Amino acid sequence: MAETNKPVDRLAELRDEMTNATEEFVRALNKCSTIALAIGEEKARRGITQVRDLEREQQVLDHVAEINEGPLAGKAVQRVVQAAMNASSDLQVEATGLPLHPYPVDASSFTPAVEVPLLRRNGW
Numbered sequence: 001m002a003e004t005n006k007p008v009d010r011l012a013e014l015r016d017e018m019t020n021a022t023e024e025f026v027r028a029l030n031k032c033s034t035i036a037l038a039i040g041e042e043k044a045r046r047g048i049t050q051v052r053d054l055e056r057e058q059q060v061l062d063h064v065a066e067i068n069e070g071p072l073a074g075k076a077v078q079r080v081v082q083a084a085m086n087a088s089s090d091l092q093v094e095a096t097g098l099p100l101h102p103y104p105v106d107a108s109s110f111t112p113a114v115e116v117p118l119l120r121r122n123g124w
Contacts, residue, residue, distance in 0.1 A: 033088055040092030051092040052100045057085055 040051060064081045065074035089100060 029084055032084060033091055036088030037091055037095050040096045040098065043092070044096040044098055049098065050101050051089050051096070051098050057082075060085065 043051065061078045061081060064077050068074045068077045092098065093100060
């Protein structure tokens with residue numbers, strides 16, 4: 001019997017590839033979350049009185065923009081990473097009971113690399 005050549009469904013192949021990449025992304029996010037929980041526990045053990053470390057967050061955001069090879073713009077990658085850091089901070093608060101900040105934050109001392117239009121729209 002002769003072998004039939006079916007046309008390759010490139011769209012289906014790309015969607016399968018996207019599904020696989022998304023699954024890897026979710027696994028990486030959960031790995032980061034697990035590490036963030038361990039960091040929160042270590043902060044509590046050391047007597048650190050807050051979850052957020054704005055200097056460290058800025059270093060991470062600067063680093064991801066620097067290593068980004070595209071096609072996403074650096075700011076887009078930073079927004080995704082910032083969202084992951086925010087979720088990780090929430091996990092640390094829930095796990096340790098530490099506040100995000102033990103004192104009111106002076107926004108003028110921190111210049112975020114990521115603009116958050118929703119927050120700006122709400123006047124924050």
